[in-house]
Structures are given as structure tokens and as C-alpha cells.
Amino acid sequence: MANVSLRNLVKEYDGGVQAVKGINLDIQDHEFVVLVGPSGCGKTTTLRMIAGLEEITKGEVDIGGNVVNDVPPRDRDIAMVFQNYALYPHMSVYENMAFGLTLRKFARSEIDKRVKNAARILDIEPLLERKPKALSGGQRQRVAMGRAIVRDPKVFLFDEPLSNLDAKLRVQMRTEIKKVHQTVRTTTVYVTHDQVEAMTLADRVVVMNHGIIEQVGPPQELYHNPATRFVAGFIGSPAMNFLHARVENDAVHLTDGTVLPIPESRRARYANAVGKPLLFGIRPEHLTDHRPHLPGRADLIITPEVIEPMGMETMVHFHLGDARDCCARFEPTVHVEPNVPITLTVDMNNMHLLDEATGKVL
């Protein structure tokens, strides 16, 4: 097991297209780091550069204190789980898992011990003689993980391993991956575009966009204190509501004339924002049914347009300020009807103000 460091890492393709634009990241030993971002943000390219499958244009990749830029993948002591599993179709599950050890000339008894131990951890013991074709998606994913585990490498790399699974299996495998990491404690770099996966699995989440790192931090930190508009909008489901606003007289003024008083504890923070074009950001869970005793609240009367009962909560969509679709999260016991005005509470203690020009959270 080892630390992984990326220093000014750049990947430039032919024609000058930069997929990764000089990122810096330090991953601690035993840590589970998730690279998350939309398609084309450079997360997979970064992972492939760590694996040695992609040439590094500039910068350094350091694994366990050694710069590995010129070290081939086989000598980096890493294991990777691919999106399409990449199981060898002509080999049985056992042979797939044993392949790396066979190439490294491990003793047959040691190979057998490791494969059976990994199979036990992943609950695939009865499948060892089968060919990949005879396995379900979830089982293939387990075998791919088993192939990584048996090697006992310094670093695990996961490239969107759950993308090909259905929603139910994805949740189940997510738990499995977390469980495996808690057991083996190997340093892990995991790539996904699914922010729920990122939030649930990671010790630290790295949010990437357009080849740069937008923010790095523990999931809760990213959720409650996003640094940029991109992170604020990307993390959280449903996404944060953004409304054009300005600050005057210790209150947020929306474009439709709605005034939302800023709680006293936050006034100093936004003192310099007076008069600037801003975005008012608030998560759906901080727009709730009327709660008269909530400190730092602001009440609004809104007219719901669409109601989405989800069982454990009810999503209410309405028009506010210049936002055509604002989303609030109501208790399921609250009766809401479309086009019938209702009082809504804004939890101003969890509001965000963003500089419209820079996209930074103030």
C-alpha cells in the first residue's frame, strides 16, 4: 500500500486538446478517493495516467515515493477494475483471478490460497469454474474485483465499475466495494460520474470539470461548503436551486422583488457582496414546508406547479424569481396540491451566495 501524488499532471492529445490541465493531488495511504465529474472532465484520463495506460504529457505521477512516469503498467504494482470488467472470456473465473499471480510466477499453493480467499470475501466461491459468459453483470464485477484483490497491490484503480449494472445491483455492489475496502484497506482511486457513488464511497471526493480540479474534500464538506457554482450544482440530488439576486440592506433581493433577510450570523460574510450581480443558491432540502420555529428562516408563499410524491419525501416544483423550475423538499405528510398557494420556509442559515462573474461561492 502506498501514497499516490499527482504533480502538475497534464494530458494533451494530438491537435493540442488538453484533457487534463495541470492537476495536483495527494492521496494518502489507505485512503479511498473518488474522482467525480461529467463526461469529458478528464477523470478517466487521470486514472489511466496513474495506471500507465496513457502517456503523461507533463508533470509527475508518484506511487509510494517513486516517480512512475516511465514505468510500464506491469511494474507499477497497481490493479485496475474496468467499466466493462475486461475479464478474459477464454479463461474460467479461477484462471482470470489467478492470471496476474501466474505471470508473476507465484507458487501454485499460494495462488490457490489467494484466489480462494478473495472468492470468499466476494462470495463467488461456487463460480470459480465458470467462464465469464455464464455470469451475471454483478458476478462479473465481483470477479473483476477479485482479480484486483488477489494481487494485493499498492493501489486499486476503479474506472466507473458500476456503470453497466442496473440501479438495484449498483447500490448492492457499492456496499460491497465499501466493505472490501474496509477489509483490505488498500489505497483506492475510483472514477465515477455518479455523485451518489462518490458521496457514499469516498473518504475524499475530487470534483473535476474541464480538466481541472474544482474542489477536493470529504463528502460532507463538499455538500455543505461547495467552493464553486459547478460543485454546488453537481453535488446533491436534486441539484441546488440557483436564482439571480443582489444583496441590499442585509437581505437577498430576487429579480421578482422577493426579499429574503440574511441571518445575522452571515451578514458580515456577505458585506462585500452588496451591489454585485450574484446567484442565490439553496438546496431543495432547505426549501421546506412551513416550519415556524426554524431559526433564521424566511417564509414565502408559492404556488406549486408539479408535485412528485416520493414516499419518504415530496418534491414540489414551483416558479420563483427568475428560476423557471425551483425544487423544494416537503415532508410526505404535508398536503400539497398543484396551483394551490402554500407557505414555504427558506432555511437561510444554509443559503449560498455566489459571485456571478467568477462562479465562486462567497
Add this chain to the structure above:
Amino acid sequence: MADSMSAAIPAVAQPRSSSLQKLARRRSSIAFLMTLPLICVILGLVVYPAGYAIYLSMLSRRMDEFVGLTQYDILIENDTFWLVVFQSCFFAVTAVIAKAAIGFWLAHMLHHIPTKGQRKWRGMLLVPWVIPPALSTLGWWWMYDPTYSSLNWILAIFAVPAVPWLGEPWWARVSVIIVNVWYGAPFFMIMYLAALKSVPEQLYEAAAIDGASSWQRLRYITLPMMQNIISITVLFSLIVTFANYDIVRVLTNGGPRDLTHLFATYAFQVGILSGNIPRGAAVSLFMLPLLAIFAFFILRGVNQRNKEMM
């Protein structure tokens, strides 16, 4: 109540199942009618000639008497025929192995050239396969000519004595194999290239991370993944090479001393040139069981792998 129900069930079920059967019957009838032209072509061009050849091989030389397997008995006791069997097997096996090896090497080289430049090389390397073999063999015949041989001229530059390409039995055998390999290797190349392109890149990446060197990737990933294409190409080529006619006919005409004859050229010589059509038919049918057994095992292996992997 129970009686009335049991009486009602067949009354409802019967017309449904019979209409389904009718539909199935109609669908199969349509299918049969649609494949009928193909069946006619196969009957006319494959079954009838094959059956007729078997019938011919059981006639006397004058074709006026049914003699059973006598023609085959005579062949088995004929020394020249066993030379033909040896030469056909030697020619086919050596040429197919050489074609497969060269084709694989060329395909591998092409696969690693960027797509833009690859098209040009692919076109150039396919030229031998595109030229009619009788025509290209004439070119080779000139190159092998004892007086004007360009090959001997090149050898002379390096002070190597002239080679009797078509005059000495073993050199003649090697010469026809060289031409067959030159003509057939591009077919292997194009088939292997297609197979190489169908191997998912991620398998190589997974193997590289697992610790495989480039040789081990070839041994453990490329070859097993291409096994079906290799088997089918080898089978196809073996059948075509066994039945080769034009190269030997143009280059050596079976000589010297009947030592380069293949089944097809020997069957032509015996059946057409010597006027013993039943014997000629027996010669041409001799390799059929051999190839059938070979094809059976190869296709069984292909099916088995398909079931396991696809």
C-alpha cells in the same frame, strides 16, 4: 361443475392450438419456398456433381460396367498415386503453415500501423491475392526459368550457384509451395487483421496491468481470442490448397517424374489426358473423407469455444 369445466377446456384450447400449428406450418412453408432456389442451386452444383463423381468412380475404364470399389483398389496399389498423396499432404500442410505464420506476422505489423497509413499497405499486400493465380504463376514461371531466372541472377550477385528451381524434385516442390504461399498469405493476413481488430483493447490493458509482457499478451490474449478465426481460416485454406490445380499445372505440370502432382492435377492427367475418367474421379474423391474428418474436428472445436465465450 368439474365435468362442465373439463368439457369446456378442450373446446376453447383446441381451436387456438390448431390455429397456432397452422401458423407454424405456414411459416415453415414460406421459409421452405424462400430457400428453395438455394436448395436447387446446391442440388445442381454440389450434390449432383458429387453423386455423379462417386458413380463415375465405380465404373470401368470404358464406363460400360459397374465395378464397385475396383478403381480405388487399383489406386491403392499404385506407387505414383502414393507419391501424389505424399506430395498433396506435404504441399498443403507446409503451405498452410507458412501462409498462416506469414499472414499472422503481416496482420500484426499492419495492426500496429496508424489507420491512415494502414490502408495503403493493406491494399499493396492484398495484390498477390487479387491477381488471377494462373497469370501470376506465369510470372513466377519466368522467375524460375533455368535460363532467364531473375532469382538465379540475384543469387549470382552473391556468388550463390544457380538453383534448378523446377528441374530438381525437391526444389520443384519448394517452388510450387513458395508460389502458393505468395498467393495465399494475404488472405490469412486480411482475416487475421479483422480478428485482431475485434479483440477488445481493454483485455490488453487488463493483461498489461496484470503483469503480461508483449509476448505474454500475444500468447495468452491474442492467440486464444483469435483461435476460432485461425481454425476456420486454416480449414478453409487447407481445403483450397489440397484442391489446388493452376499453380502446379502452369509451373511444373506435375513433373519432374510426377513428383509435384497434387490430387487435382493427377486426377486431370489420369481422367482427362489419359482418358480414364472413372480413375480420375476416384483420385479426386480420395481426399474427401480425410478433409471431412479434419473439418469435423475443427468445426466442433469452434462451436465449443463459441458456446463458452460468446
